[in-house]
Amino acid sequence: MKKTVPVALGERSYNIHIGKNQTRDLPRYLNAFPSRKAFIIADKKLLTARKQLLSSLKRGGWETCEIAVRAGESLKDFNSIYPIYGQLLTAKADRDSVLFALGGGSIGDAAGFIAATYLRGIHWVGLPTTLLAQVDSAVGGKTGINHKQGKNLIGSFHQPSLVVCDTEFLKTLSLREMISGLGEVIKYGLVFDRPFFASIQKNWQLALNSDPAVLAAFIQKSLQWKARVVARDEFDRKGIREALNFGHTFGHALEAVTGFGHFQHGEAVIWGMRFAVSLSRIHGSLSEKDEKQIQAFLKQIKLRALPVKVQFEEYLQHIAKDKKLRQGKVHFVLLKGIGKSYSDGGITLAELRAAFDSLGEKSS
Ligand SMILES: NC(=O)c1ccc[n+]([C@@H]2O[C@H](COP(=O)([O-])OP(=O)(O)OC[C@H]3O[C@@H](n4cnc5c(N)ncnc54)[C@H](O)[C@@H]3O)[C@@H](O)[C@H]2O)c1
């Protein structure tokens, strides 16, 4: 069954359609566009999805031009995207043309950034194909690429005009990719929504087995929360979007100390949430009962182990570099309860160390 989540951003408002085989209905959702010229930046690996998208657009009377690329962080680089602008220019993409992004978060971030900058901005449509992209990165308008000094340092806010989450695409994802997306789903439950967390606890294994109804429900609920937060703080200047960083301070540090790519992003976020939940209890904002319940659940999810050789101090260096360091203090998103988060600027070093130690045995 199809679900729709609206993102309310005034003249930049758009809809997200979620469900099985939604790609087939795409032409209907595209009626309002003035042109019928589609430029598709697609993950070259996704042969079936690419075919489906092309045939759906052609059925809808669209002229198509596909640019197949290799997905991943290496795409989010000036040198990788520069030739794509050339391909668009050669193919005479104009200001009314629509750019489609078919793939995971790396494709969405890069294609969205190209859409933001090509001819000073053209419309783009997100067709996310990973669970992480469907529940998080495809919505919210953050587009961009990396610099060798750090991830996502070059970019722009450029909202898509439409997002379609076809749950059928998720069937070919590996278990680790699914767990990575599940990490972000759990984040929404812990930070905003106790009943949603309860339903995740009940149904997470069905989601990992690609149950379409459970997946659609998880994606819908996650995006309703993301849409609500983005609508209140579109440009991430009011501190409201900060809640979406729950688990990410330690998570990013873990990705950095192990070398990006060792952990999937969402796996690192699950470790980060285990850290933040401990920290919330140690700092005194979360009850022991709630902490136990959350940790017991998170421990059931199979993750790569934390590296044994990396000392707390190394994580700390990255935590201190994190953008949440303000006036010498690290700001952490913590929990007051399941479904209730807040930002705390008064965390001590001893509390951070105790939270780290509570993560238990590390292995190589
Ligand atoms: N813009 C945002 O708000 C935001 C939020 C979170 C993450 N991100 C970004 O998202 C990126 C990570 O996203 P991701 O995990 O989707 O990464 P990704 O695009 O690199 O995809 C991960 C892997 O899955 C493969 N893949 C994609 N769809 C598939 C499918 N249906 N079946 C089988 N394999 C498939 C890809 O080829 C790739 O190998 C990072 O660059 C991160 O910075 C952005």
Ligand SMILES: [Zn+2]
């Ligand atoms: Zn994340």
